[in-house]
Amino acid sequence: MAISVSLTVNGKPVTADIDPRTLLVEFLRTHLGLTGTHVGCDTGQCGACTVHVDGQAIKSCTILAVQAQDAAVTTIEGLAAADGTMHPMQAAFKECHGLQCGFCTPGMVMSAIDLVERHPKASEQTIRDELEGNLCRCTGYHNIVKAVQQGAAAMGK
């Protein structure tokens, strides 16, 4: 039995009839074609599916789409400017080589932005502690930490 859900995704209003058990990540990927949000695990551990719901980073595999009713959701596709210019955090990840295969990257960037909003002038240790919920198998985190520091500075944090 379908259920109706209405929310805003990357600034655009969206209404859809969906299976009530649809996870937010599944809704974003399958119904809206926003495949930049990735699924890397089934236990809420890897963080590849991290998006912003009303400005807060959440793992979109851990909530149902209907729980985002009336919320404003931002995904990795919604970060860059309309002309394609990357958000300062995205630019910092590129500049610092904070990504390799790119699979964890969207979740990592979304978490990083939330992190620096909550922890301006975060120390390396704070950044490492805060990124504990985002797994990366490629970079060894070294350049991700640098990217978050540089991205924070570019964001004026």
Add this chain to the structure above:
Amino acid sequence: MGATEQGVIGQSIRRKEDYRFLTGAGQYTADVYPQHHSHAYFLRSPHAHAKIRHIDTTKAKAAPGVLAVFTGADLTGVNGLPCGWLITGTDGKPMNEPPHPVLAQGKVRYVGDHVALVVAETPNQAKDAAELIDVDYEVLPAVVNCVEALKPGAPQIHDGAPGNKCYTWALGDKAAVDAAFASAAQVSKLDIVNNRLIPNAIEPRAAVATYNRADDSYELYVANQNPHVERLLMTAFVLSLPEHKVRVIAPDVGGGFGSKIYLYAEETAMVWASKRVNRPIKWVAERSESFVSDAHGRDHVTHAELALDKSGKFLAMRVHTTANMGAYLSTFASCIPTILYATLLAGQYTTPAIYAEVTASFTNTAPVDAYRGAGRPEATYVVERLVHQAAVDTGIAQDEIRRRNFIRSFPYQTPVALTYDTGNYDATLDEAMKMADVAGFATRKAEAATRGTLRGIGYASYIEACGLAPSNIAGALGARAGLFEAGEVRVHPTGSITVFTGSHSHGQGHETTFAQIVAARLGVPVENVDVVHGDTGRVPFGMGTYGSRSLAVGGTAIVKALDKIVAKGKKIAAHLLEAAEADIEFKDGKFTVAGTDRSKTFGEIALTAYVPHNYPLDKLEPGLDETAFYDPTNFTYPAGTHICEVEIDPDTGVVQVANFVACDDFGNIINPMIVEGQVHGGLTQGIGQALLERCVYDPESGQLLTGSYMDYAMPRADDVPSFKVGTKVTPCTHNPLGAKGCGEAGAIGAPAAVMNAVHDALAAAGVKYLDMPASPHRVWQAIQSAKKS
């Protein structure tokens, strides 16, 4: 190379591929949504070892949305999955190679073994229907440990492998080794367990298979590191399909680390089924499935001995290893604990005699195959733990015992088959010691003691054989495939360039590094060069990416194609400039008549090749598009020294990596930023093996106990430090780039460096020996046991 060209080589140019990854525009296999596609779900064995008495799929077939249900009985005419490397045992017989069915045939042999494929309209319908399949199992006793599997009375897994043995294989001069041990002043010994790991690329495996009835062809998107190999094995060995009717596309791939080299049952069954259901079929592994069904890594049990003379010179090494193959032979499983392991036991040292014997056994566990480093981390761990132990036993300093035994004359023929072409092991050790401020260690240790923690330092001077591989040598050693690489350089009429490579990038940044090579050579901007990979429909037949081979082998294939481009360009320029071909020089993007200012730009030559109005058509074909295949003449030998410092809290057993330094020799470097990134990632996987990761099967039930990220400890951002990495360069002597490869070094050197540091730290607490991972539980227990004794 000229000044301009050098300007591109060795520069940390930011990656061309990053924009799409950073904006959510990458396309991984799970992002492929063909019209009218259906979904696959694999029913897997819940038992480690069981006979299948009967399977009833009636209810599942009638479930909502189900298109088809297939079991092993349906796969008539489908062969088993092949193993790509034949090992010949010490008895002169080929290894035991029992069938590896795509879907179980009467028996299941590990938890996760594939029993049935359900195809339905939605993933949930496929999953729900799978629960309705009634499988009548007769559960059998299981064995998961590779040593236990070889004991009399162990459960027999395959009819074709008596005693669960795959092979016993040996390398080296046993008599010379025995003689050296008999006269040795000192023998150092270790028993080592190299812990089993689960690769855990963050992108789970995935596949989308489509059959096209119009021309009886297939298209397979798959998360894979070598699409041509995947296609060849699948079509020629398993499904008996015409190779040219199957296109395999490995699009953006979210990490591989070896686990995506192999031909797996899932995509094979899906390609077969796509014709039967005549609909595209999509499958994306859940992480729990990845844990039980991806090929795992390592899992060795080893006894190793090192004989030394009075002065600390190594006389001989003796190694016996038992290696776990899992329940079936995965694609390259057999060569990992043999060809890629025992051949590296010389390390960086002049040990004149080495003998290694390896027994590989079958167990009721997931197949084990190459995982980042593949045999070489295991070899380095044996050598460098032994060297550390020998230094402890003899009282010689850790750096000094290494220096007394370094190889300093090249080429160097080891007693275990390899010929090192070049290296400078003193240089990397010296630099690593400087970077690590070894001189200040005693002060740091004393300071740590005031805080009640134990500080230790550990070295690993590793070597690896990369750039796989000379096909003739590999063939003589049992490889059932060539190991060349292919590259095509297609110059467009306006002078921009598309490169087609058989290498595959799943994080390594080939789109940038390879573009730098082309830009440097042809004198064009990096932005004018695009690199295409991962599609058998577009790129020439290549062997893909593994064994740190892409730059040394794939890059060289591109260089060879560039040679042809330049040679043809010279012919065209000679015609246009009315000069002899021999007088044309090519430099900085210009073809010039030597000694004159008469020249043509690369762009002018490209345009002329495609608009051949003034052109020697009687002697030269139009167009500027060249392909080259390159087969290396030797392996490459990256080497270096890693130094780790740890601090251990004796009250909790927690080990903290306080400092990690890596000084590596990768030969010439094209993009230092990318190389450093590869090292960081490898080090973290190595630290993961040393301190966190361990795949555990229950010894009785054979159930995987570490089957999720809740149970298997992956390295997280707060588990590792920032690294200090540096390089020293001795260019590889046998490829034109002088490149050796950098992808695996971190994972090879780090485990031994960390564990040597752990042992150094724990020596003060009386702890003699600890296996990986040095988890708080194990460390604390070891400290308590040492106190009691």
